[in-house]
Amino acid sequence: xxxxxxxxxxxxxxxxxxxxxxxxxxxxxxxxxxxxxxxxxxxxxxxxxxxxxxxxxxxxxxxxxxxxxxxxxxxxxxxxxxxxxxxxxxxxxxxxxxxxxxxxxxxxxxxxxxxxxxxxxxxxxxxxxxxxxxxxxxxxxxxxxxxxxxxxxxxxxxxxxxxxxxxxxxxxxxxxxxxxxxxxxxxxxxxxxxxxxxxxxxxxxxxxxxxxxxxxxxxxxxxxxxxxxxxxxxxxxxxxxxxxxxxxxxxxxxxxxxxxxxxxxxxxxxxxxxxxxxxxxxxxxxxxxxxxxxxxxxxxxxxxxxxxxxxxxxxxxxxxxxxxxxxxxxxxxxxxxxxxxxxxxxxxxxxxxxxxxxxxxxxxxxxxxxxxxxxxxxxxxxxxxxxxxxxxxxxxxxxxxxxxxxxxxxxxxxxxxxxxxxxxxxxxxxxxxxxxxxxxxxxxxxxxxxxxxxxxxxxxxxxxxxxxxxxxxxxxxxxxxxxxxxxxxxxxxxxxxxxxxxxxxxxxxx
DNA sequence: CTAGGGTTAG
Numbered sequence: 173x174x175x176x177x178x179x180x181x182x183x184x185x186x187x188x189x190x191x192x193x194x195x196x197x198x199x200x201x202x203x204x205x206x207x208x209x210x211x212x213x214x215x216x217x218x219x220x221x222x223x224x225x226x227x228x229x230x231x232x233x234x235x236x237x238x239x240x241x242x243x244x245x246x247x248x249x250x251x252x253x254x255x256x257x258x259x260x261x262x263x264x265x266x267x268x269x270x271x272x273x274x275x276x277x278x279x280x281x282x283x284x285x286x287x288x289x290x291x292x293x294x295x296x297x298x299x300x301x302x303x304x305x306x307x308x309x310x311x312x313x314x315x316x317x318x319x320x321x322x323x324x325x326x327x328x329x330x331x332x333x334x335x336x337x338x339x340x341x342x343x344x345x346x347x348x349x350x351x352x353x354x355x356x357x358x359x360x361x362x363x364x365x366x367x368x369x370x371x372x373x374x375x376x377x378x379x380x381x382x383x384x385x386x387x388x389x390x391x392x393x394x395x396x397x398x399x400x401x402x403x404x405x406x407x408x409x410x411x412x413x414x415x416x417x418x419x420x421x422x423x424x425x426x427x428x429x430x431x432x433x434x435x436x437x438x439x440x441x442x443x444x445x446x447x448x449x450x451x452x453x454x455x456x457x458x459x460x461x462x463x464x465x466x467x468x469x470x471x472x473x474x475x476x477x478x479x480x481x482x483x484x485x486x487x488x489x490x491x492x493x494x495x496x497x498x499x500x501x502x503x504x505x506x507x508x509x510x511x512x513x514x515x516x517x518x519x520x521x522x523x524x525x526x527x528x529x530x531x532x533x534x535x536x537x538x539x540x541x542x543x544x545x546x547x548x549x550x551x552x553x554x555x556x557x558x559x560x561x562x563x564x565x566x567x568x569x570x571x572x573x574x575x576x577x578x579x580x581x582x583x584x585x586x587x588x589x590x591x592x593x594x595x596x597x598x599x600x601x602x603x604x605x606x607x608x609x610x611x612x613x614x615x616x617x618x619x620x621x622x623x624x625x626x627x628x629x630x631x632x633x634x635x636x637x638x639x640x641x642x643x644x645x646x647x648x649x650x651x652x653x654x655x656x657x658x659x660x661x662x663x664x665x666x667x668x669x670x671x672x673x674x675x676x677x678x679x680x681x682x
Numbered sequence: 683c684t685a686g687g688g689t690t691a692g
Contacts, residue, residue, distance in 0.1 A: 185683080213683040220684090244684045251685095279685040314686040342687040349687070376688045407689040442690040449691095477691040508692040540692050 176206040184214050193218045213241050220249035243269075244276045251284040259284040275309035282315035286322060294319035298332070307335050314346045321350040326359070341369060345377050352381025372398070376405045383412030403434045411443040419451035426460075435467065438475050445478040454486035473499065477506045484513030504535050511544035520552025527561075539571050546580035550587055558584045575601075579608040586616020605632070 180203045187195040200207065200215050212235040219228035232238065232246045243266045250259040263281045266273060273281075278301050285291050298316055301307050307316075313336045320328040329350045336343060344367045351360035364370070364378050375398045382391035395401070395409045406429045413422035426444045429436060436444075441464050448457035461479070469475070476499045483492035496502070496510045507530040514523035527545050530537065542565045549558030562581055565571045578601045585594035594613055598605050614629040 181683085188683090210683050215683090217683055239683095241684050246684095248684060274684090276685050283686075309685090311686045318686090340686095345687045371687095373688045378688090380688060402688095404689045409689090411689060437689085439690040446691075472690095474691050479691090481691065503691095505692050510692095512692060538692090544692080 174206065176203070177208050177211070180206045181208070181211055181214065184211060188214060188218050193222055209235070209237060209239050209242065213239070213245055216242060216245045216249070220245055220252065223252065225249045225253045225255075238269075238271075240271050240274055240277070243271065244274065244280060247277065247280045247284075251280050256284045256288050256290055260290065273304065273306075275306040275312050278306055279309070279311035279315045282312065282319055286315070286318050291319060291322050294323060295328075298328075307332070308337060310336055310338070310340050310343050314343055317343075317346045317350055321353050324354060326351065326354050326356060329354075341367070341371055341374065345374050348374065348377045348381065352377070352384060355385055357382060357385050357387065372400050372402050372405060375400075376402075376408055379405065380408040380412065383408065383415065386416060388412060388416050388418065401433065403437050403440065406433050407437070407440045407443060410440065410447070414443055414447045414450065417450065419447040419453070422447040423451075423453065423456055430463070436469075438469060438472060441469060442475050442478040445475075445482045449478075449482040449485040452486050454483075454488060457482045457486055473501055473503060473506065477503075477509050480506065480509045480513065484509065484516060489513060489517055502530075502533070504538060504541070507535060508538075508540045508544055511541060511548065515544045515548035515551060518548075518551040520548045520554040520557070523548030523552075524554070524557055524561075537565075537569055537571065539574055539577070542571060542573075543576050543580060546577060546584065550580055550584035553588055555584060555588050555590070575603050575606055575609060578603070579612045582609055583612040583615065586613055589616075591616060 180199060183199045184196040187193075187199065196215065196218055200211060212231060216228045216231050219225070219231070228246060228249045232242060235242065243262070247259055247262055247266075250256075250262060259281060263273075263277070266277070278297065282294065282297050282301075285293055285297075294316065297319075298307075301312055301316070306312050313332050316332045317329050320326075320332060329347070333339070333343065333347050344363065347363050348360045351357070351363060360378065360381055364374065367374060375394070379391045379395050379398075382388070382394065391409065391412055395405065398405060406425070410422045410425050410429070413419065413425065423444060426436070426440070426447075429440070441460065444460055445457060447453070448460060464471070464475075471479070476495055480492045480496045480499075483489070483495065492513050493510070496506065496513075499506060507526070510526060511523050511530075514520070514526065523545050527537075527541070530541070542561065545561055546558055549555075549561065558581065562573065562577065565573060565577070578597060581597055582594045585591070585597065591613075594616060598609060598613065601609075610629045610632045617629055
């Protein structure tokens, strides 16, 4: 290596460390004769880190010779870009290039298949990794462990873990996470107890694991035992409460966090807004909004969508639509949220208009999009429009109607008074009707006081789930109108036991 | 010059 090359690389390294990608590029461009493979790799890495994968790829293609770091860096870029197709293609090209893949290579390539259909390749990667002797790497190991967790293979999960001699904390944490995701809470707890050293991530993984397995009490007990809690630990606990419908506990914990915990972040606010939305706590939601502004938290797309959902579910449609309109970038979830808002408030036309706008913006709808649009049509009595959407969802958008979509159509026909059409749709649908479907028909029967259809639907519902509240409510309406009360003596009791707590009032955010 | 762990919206 000439002196000039080492100077060039030093200058580039300094610029990159300061985040000055363009400065590094100027040094690189001005010294074509002194560049070596490391100079090229540094530039590729710089573009990968700033998510400019196209430029990284361009440099990779242009460079006169590539070493394994060049390949690994571009693989990392493609993985970060979630382009698993190209990642795998590049890995195949690497195989025929004659260069030997390293443990870096496998940790990247295995990570790229996680959560995709290519996850089935994990055992083959594993075999290859063992044959090349890379199975002792903690980086490769943690990627493989996540892969086997997704495949539901707990013994392979442990084998990979066991193969690694120098286990670090991340690897132990991956084992706990894997067991928790597979529902093996006892194994997870045992692993936690066996760990030589634990950090806040280990504790949080355990707490979150119990929450995901619906063991809320145990999660809270461990949460209280933690002596080092950070924003992630608090947020995990709050999110866990929301997920198990303990919204008031979630809000209470959030208040406690504001008083004596770490500063909440976007994740925290998104969760507590979800709690407000679920529990229709408009006042609390507004206070959260105010305190978020006070904390100077940046409202990103996720948080803005959480606000739209919260305001929509709490009935403040104006606020919901206002935030939605002002959002700079709207993604699928944002659109689904506003479509759900229209649906809840019976604004069928608005839903159809926004659905069209969403399609025109180039987004691909998913099954939730159609649930929201169809239920908006049902609420607004737009039978023909609903039929048209239902008909095209599979043909035009490749989304096959699921039970929920049929339930929307049953609701649509039912509300419009066309009980025959609703019934024949139930008969020809490719699923066994469930609670939701029968419930929709029952609702329509209640609306139109149809005793015959109604008792049939109620019977079906009763067979599927005893004491379903919807059945009681609607039967009371039908039977009540006909003066048939004797079978409903315990109705009032049931309703009282489901009584919701009243919303607290007053400000609690200082 | 390249790699891994826990928390967000429908």
